[in-house]
Amino acid sequence: MASTSIRTLLGTRNFYAKPVSRKNGAAPEEKKALLGRPSNNLKIGILGVPNIGKSTFFNALTNSSVPAENFPFCTIDPSEARVIVPDNRFAWLADHYKPQKETPAYLTVIDIAGLVRGAAQGEGLGNAFLSHVRSVDALFHLCRGFDDPGVMHVDGSVDPIRDLETIHYELLLRDIDWLQKVHQEYKVVASRLGAGGNAVEKKKKEDFPTITKCLEWVEKGNDIRMGDWTNKEVEVINQQYLLTAKPMIYLVNISEHDYLHLSKEPNPTIQRIQAWIDENHPGDLLIPFSGSFENQLSLFNDTPEDKQMVLEDASQQVGATIVSALPEIIVNGREALNLHQFFTAGPGEVRSWTTRKDTLAPQAAGVIHTDFERGFIMAEVMKMDDLKQLGSEAAVKAAGKYYSKGKEYTVDDGDVIYFKFNVTNKKK
Ligand SMILES: Nc1nc2c(ncn2[C@@H]2O[C@H](COP(=O)(O)OP(=O)(O)OP(=O)(O)O)[C@@H](O)[C@H]2O)c(=O)[nH]1
Numbered sequence: 359m360a361s362t363s364i365r366t367l368l369g370t371r372n373f374y375a376k377p378v379s380r381k382n383g384a385a386p387e388e389k390k391a392l393l394g395r396p397s398n399n400l401k402i403g404i405l406g407v408p409n410i411g412k413s414t415f416f417n418a419l420t421n422s423s424v425p426a427e428n429f430p431f432c433t434i435d436p437s438e439a440r441v442i443v444p445d446n447r448f449a450w451l452a453d454h455y456k457p458q459k460e461t462p463a464y465l466t467v468i469d470i471a472g473l474v475r476g477a478a479q480g481e482g483l484g485n486a487f488l489s490h491v492r493s494v495d496a497l498f499h500l501c502r503g504f505d506d507p508g509v510m511h512v513d514g515s516v517d518p519i520r521d522l523e524t525i526h527y528e529l530l531l532r533d534i535d536w537l538q539k540v541h542q543e544y545k546v547v548a549s550r551l552g553a554g555g556n557a558v559e560k561k562k563k564e565d566f567p568t569i570t571k572c573l574e575w576v577e578k579g580n581d582i583r584m585g586d587w588t589n590k591e592v593e594v595i596n597q598q599y600l601l602t603a604k605p606m607i608y609l610v611n612i613s614e615h616d617y618l619h620l621s622k623e624p625n626p627t628i629q630r631i632q633a634w635i636d637e638n639h640p641g642d643l644l645i646p647f648s649g650s651f652e653n654q655l656s657l658f659n660d661t662p663e664d665k666q667m668v669l670e671d672a673s674q675q676v677g678a679t680i681v682s683a684l685p686e687i688i689v690n691g692r693e694a695l696n697l698h699q700f701f702t703a704g705p706g707e708v709r710s711w712t713t714r715k716d717t718l719a720p721q722a723a724g725v726i727h728t729d730f731e732r733g734f735i736m737a738e739v740m741k742m743d744d745l746k747q748l749g750s751e752a753a754v755k756a757a758g759k760y761y762s763k764g765k766e767y768t769v770d771d772g773d774v775i776y777f778k779f780n781v782t783n784k785k786k
């Protein structure tokens with residue numbers, strides 16, 4: 359159960375304490391540890407209140423056809439699909455090497471059931487829903503900004519800020535409940551443990567101050583991801599799978615008319631939501647899109663020329679360049695997950711490989727094959743800009759920009775790598 363302090367906050371609409379900007383504070387010397395799972399196979403979930411176009415968006419984004427009907431909780435079980443990440447660097451490499459096979463990077467997207475007020479206490483799909491949120495690594499927080507009397511809203515009216523607050527509040531409540539339980543458990547261990555205890559108990563005692571700090575932070579109405587945590591604290595936080603630790607991108611589903619006229623007419627809905635983000639979650643990204651427009655465009659996914667014609671027609675009609683919002687959404691989703699790409703390139707295959715930001719060369723090699731990591735000798739690295747500028751691998755070598763990197767090398771986003779490894783280096 360939530361504490362009295364948060365209960366008092368609950369009655370007020372704007373219950374968020376002023377978050378501390380992540381940019382504040384002295385620049386730490388060591389590299390900041392990342393919140394979230396240390397995996398290369400990360401997923402982004404689509405989150406929001408019911409019946410606002412989440413599945414419609416998912417279908418348009420991933421070329422799928424999950425049910426998207428006009429009633430709340432149309433989605434119950436989550437659907438998962440992969441979508442190609444648009445990447446000019448990959449396109450350039452494919453064009454340059456003209457390989458037999460091209461393997462781009464994918465983003466894994468999950469369509470989650472709608473969340474209603476009271477979910478943390480079991481309303482709607484309640485805890486089942488929250489466990490779906492728990493299983494993803496970042497969130498597209500979708501909200502409804504379109505008026506359509508034909509599409510019902512669970513709370514009776516279109517009010518995106520109310521909806522955003524509903525979701526934030528439920529995620530926060532869930533974290534508070536969770537942290538209170540953990541705090542209670544660790545407190546008991548910490549108070550009865552002198553210098554003794556087994557390794558698990560000692561760890562709990564050691565982590566207790568961080569859990570206390572996190573609990574105090576969320577009870578004041580703050581998201582975990584808005585905090586300025588030390589690397590040691592991040593390690594503790596990452597073991598708790600907290601919902602408010604997940605990166606979030608706000609997607610506002612506006613009408614087709616509003617989307618087409620975005621560059622010409624100020625949009626009060628978008629402005630209001632942007633102001634709300636600036637006040638409550640500074641630095642988070644907002645991307646407007648139109649579910650119905652993207653849905654129509656997706657009908658032409660197999661005929662890109664026709665899709666282009668539709669976009670050109672729309673551009674002519676409104677006198678502005680109209681593009682699909684989906685590429686920007688996908689690219690930013692990948693960014694929110696802190697994913698990087700490195701490339702292997704040759705006449706056989708050009709391939710984009712996904713690692714988490716700050717991955718060392720041997721672990722990046724391990725994404726290709728465990729043997730590559732086990733028998734890692736070196737990474738031969740070209741920087742994408744050098745390759746593009748100098749025009750060929752030979753020219754990069756001649757210019758002395760073909761680098762040999764050892765096991766301490768942190769792979770950069772966009773590196774083109776050839777790994778050298780020794781397969782006779784048997785597992786111990
Ligand atoms: N006018 C309009 N209707 C939309 C738009 N996007 C979705 N809808 C309609 O809204 C209804 C709900 O869409 P879904 O995509 O199923 O919504 P959802 O958020 O996945 O709903 P749940 O799974 O029940 O939470 C459907 O009737 C859609 O056709 C849009 O951009 N404009």
Ligand SMILES: [Mg+2]
Pocket residue numbers: 412413414425426432433469470471472
């Ligand atoms: Mg749905």
